[in-house]
Amino acid sequence: MTTPLYWQTEGEGSDLVLIHGWGMNGAVWQPVVDKLSSLYRVHTVDLSGYGYSADLGSADFDKMVAQVLTQAPEKAAWLGWSLGGLIATQAALIAPDRVSQLITVASSPRFAAEKGWRGIKPAVLSQFTEQLKEDFTLTVERFMALQAMGSPNAKQDIKQVKQAVFSRPSPNQAALATGLSILADIDLREVLSQLSMPVCRMYGRLDGLVPIKVALDMDALIPHSKKVVFEQASHAPFISHSDEFIAELRYFLEQE
Numbered sequence: 295m296t297t298p299l300y301w302q303t304e305g306e307g308s309d310l311v312l313i314h315g316w317g318m319n320g321a322v323w324q325p326v327v328d329k330l331s332s333l334y335r336v337h338t339v340d341l342s343g344y345g346y347s348a349d350l351g352s353a354d355f356d357k358m359v360a361q362v363l364t365q366a367p368e369k370a371a372w373l374g375w376s377l378g379g380l381i382a383t384q385a386a387l388i389a390p391d392r393v394s395q396l397i398t399v400a401s402s403p404r405f406a407a408e409k410g411w412r413g414i415k416p417a418v419l420s421q422f423t424e425q426l427k428e429d430f431t432l433t434v435e436r437f438m439a440l441q442a443m444g445s446p447n448a449k450q451d452i453k454q455v456k457q458a459v460f461s462r463p464s465p466n467q468a469a470l471a472t473g474l475s476i477l478a479d480i481d482l483r484e485v486l487s488q489l490s491m492p493v494c495r496m497y498g499r500l501d502g503l504v505p506i507k508v509a510l511d512m513d514a515l516i517p518h519s520k521k522v523v524f525e526q527a528s529h530a531p532f533i534s535h536s537d538e539f540i541a542e543l544r545y546f547l548e549q550e
Contacts, residue, residue, distance in 0.1 A: 299361055300346035302338045305331030309367040310547070312338045315376030315400075316473040317434040317465060319345025321458040322375075326532050329540055334547075337367060341381070343469020345462035352468035355476050359384045363392060371395040371547055376441075376503070376529065377473060380405075380480055383489075387482070390490050395547060399496045399539075400529045402504045403482035403515070412505040419478045423471060430467050434459070441529035444500030451534050486515045493519035494546040496539070498527030520546060 320338035340347040374382030379401025386393040407413035425433040442448040524531040
């Protein structure tokens with residue numbers, strides 16, 4: 295029996311699952327949920343080791359995906375932000391009958407940079423891993439600042455994310471370390487062609503963690519997917535440009 299993750303469900307309509315990123319929790323979605331719940335039945339989750347699921351401790355990538363799939367609605371559109379995009383994508387690959395539509399936001403099938411592929415420099419990920427051992431709260435705050443870098447509303451964005459994340463229990467330190475390993479190691483590029491459902495990829499042009507070059511490279515990896523670029527957004531367009539984000543999301547969900 296899988297220990298239940300913390301879920302929050304609001305609204306009525308077709309099911310929409312939202313999956314947060316590294317160091318975050320489901321509360322980061324609340325401003326979006328408030329606007330979407332009149333249209334959809336919105337499910338947000340605290341992944342294992344985060345928020346109200348902090349006591350469940352660390353889970354590796356496959357276990358995280360299995361936990362969410364076990365407890366998610368039988369069929370839903372899945373939207374994953376950043377690390378959550380990897381989880382949503384893997385769920386869509388292994389259980390395509392459960393994922394009606396896939397939306398990734400500021401995400402990449404391979405977060406770590408390597409020759410010919412833009413991303414987070416391995417040295418930066420290693421630095422975060424070392425900093426975690428000394429002061430994990432400060433490390434998460436630095437990551438939040440990195441996410442908002444480039445956004446015209448960076449200070450406001452960071453404040454909103456911090457208020458949401460720190461409204462719930464602090465993340466489990468081992469889960470944070472495992473999450474950084476996932477960002478460093480997971481590579482789904484070769485299997486993306488197997489995705490059978492409609493896919494929408496959303497990016498911030500000013501994103502420092504998922505460079506806009508990734509959006510162009512992904513055109514070749516999933517040629518039939520829809521691409522949305524928020525010109526003035528960084529790593530969290532659903533916060534900095536929530537009205538535009540919701541409009542694009544609704545258009546995709548209703549068209550498909």
